[in-house]
Amino acid sequence: MNSRSLxxxxxxxxxxxxxxxxxxxxxxxxxxxxxxxxNMDTPxxxxxxxxxxxxxxxxxxxxxxxxxxxxxxxxxxTLDEAATIQPxxxxxxxxxxxxxxxxxxxDREMARLAQNSVAYEVTAQLIARKLxxxxxxxxxxxx
Amino acid sequence: MNLMTAMDVSATGMVAERVRLNVISMNLANAKTTRTxxxxxxxxxxxxxxxxxxxxxFQQFLNEQLGEQIRGVEVVRIEKRGGDFKKIHDPGxxxxxxxxxxxxxxxxxxxxxxxxxxxxxSYEANVTAVKAAKxxxxxxxxxxx
Numbered sequence: 001m002n003s004r005s006l007x008x009x010x011x012x013x014x015x016x017x018x019x020x021x022x023x024x025x026x027x028x029x030x031x032x033x034x035x036x037x038x039n040m041d042t043p044x045x046x047x048x049x050x051x052x053x054x055x056x057x058x059x060x061x062x063x064x065x066x067x068x069x070x071x072x073x074x075x076x077x078t079l080d081e082a083a084t085i086q087p088x089x090x091x092x093x094x095x096x097x098x099x100x101x102x103x104x105x106x107d108r109e110m111a112r113l114a115q116n117s118v119a120y121e122v123t124a125q126l127i128a129r130k131l132x133x134x135x136x137x138x139x140x141x142x143x
Numbered sequence: 144m145n146l147m148t149a150m151d152v153s154a155t156g157m158v159a160e161r162v163r164l165n166v167i168s169m170n171l172a173n174a175k176t177t178r179t180x181x182x183x184x185x186x187x188x189x190x191x192x193x194x195x196x197x198x199x200x201f202q203q204f205l206n207e208q209l210g211e212q213i214r215g216v217e218v219v220r221i222e223k224r225g226g227d228f229k230k231i232h233d234p235g236x237x238x239x240x241x242x243x244x245x246x247x248x249x250x251x252x253x254x255x256x257x258x259x260x261x262x263x264x265s266y267e268a269n270v271t272a273v274k275a276a277k278x279x280x281x282x283x284x285x286x287x288x
Contacts, residue, residue: 023283024145030279031149031213034272035197038156038216040265041163042192048212089212106268117275124282131286 013134018056019127025052025087026120032089033113036104046102047095047109052087146283148213149276152197155215156269162218163190163262167255174250177238185248186223193219224249 029050039045095102166188176185194214227249234243 027145027149027279030272030276031145031152034149034152034156034269034276035213035215037265037268037272038152038159039192039194039214040156040268041160041261042194042216045194045214106264110268110271113272113275117279120279121282124279124286128286128288 013130016127016130019123019130021085022056022123023120023127025050025056025085026116026123028087029116030113030120033109033116036092036109037113040104040106044101047092047104048089049092049094050087050089052085055085055087146276146280148197150273152213152215153269153272153276155195155197155217157266157273159190159192159216159218160262160266160269162221163192164259164266166190166221167259167262170248170250170255171252171259174248174252174255176248177236177245183226184228184246185250186226187248187250188221189224190221191219192216 029052032048032050036047039047092102094108095104097103170187173185179185193216195217197213197215228246229249230244231247232243233239233245236245239245
């Protein structure tokens with residue numbers, strides 16, 4: 001599944017590529033959190049955590065030909081890797097009791113759930129805005 | 144469709160918690176039942192939960208890492224708990240033994256109520272997860288507007 005084969009990525013811009021991958025990852029994280037919540041009362045279940053923030057950062061900063069940055073505060077230019085970011089799934093250490101067993105903290109998990117869905121909605125909104133901007137350019141451009 | 148999988152997972156959680164609530168209600172309703180088909184007083188029941196993988200094998204193939212790890216929950220069985228019945232002296236009771244003792248079920252009302260609250264909270268957590276998934280999916284639909 002190479003997203004570069006979707007040729008429209010070139011004119012829609014890479015922002016949308018990154019954002020849609022981010023949507024994808026957030027919906028996966030939501031599934032992981034749901035799984036933790038459903039198994040809250042299952043003996044021996046080990047809560048999981050899906051992380052991708054670091055991977056996203058790394059992907060934004062490396063890979064492919066990079067434009068020269070003349071200032072360290074400039075944004076890195078290559079975002080192609082973003083579409084292939086692989087999240088990391090591991091046992092949630094925040095809930096480890098230290099003796100090999102885990103105890104899910106309901107409030108904390110609900111907070112993570114809320115945080116994730118708000119972030120998802122923000123990301124979706126950003127994509128919509130970006131596309132609305134393009135639409136405006138298309139509509140107004142011919143006038 | 145991860146959001147749909149997430150909703151399926153939450154649904155299994157809700158089903159399991161509802162079974163648990165039913166069993167707790169059964170325990171509460173039978174707290175004073177001295178007669179059952181087996182001849183003993185009613186025995187307290189508890190549900191045993193087990194996690195189970197979600198999704199079709201095909202889906203799992205598509206998404207190896209997550210497919211196996213996203214787990215729903217199911218009720219394995221409903222277990223009878225031992226017969227440590229409460230022994231109460233009540234010679235007038237029709238089920239009293241020769242010494243005038245009646246055996247009542249081993250049900251602690253407070254314990255059942257606490258379990259009931261716990262089951263309700265777990266159920267609500269799953270409902271919230273479904274609502275969040277729905278909100279997210281609707282938000283994603285708005286991209287196309």
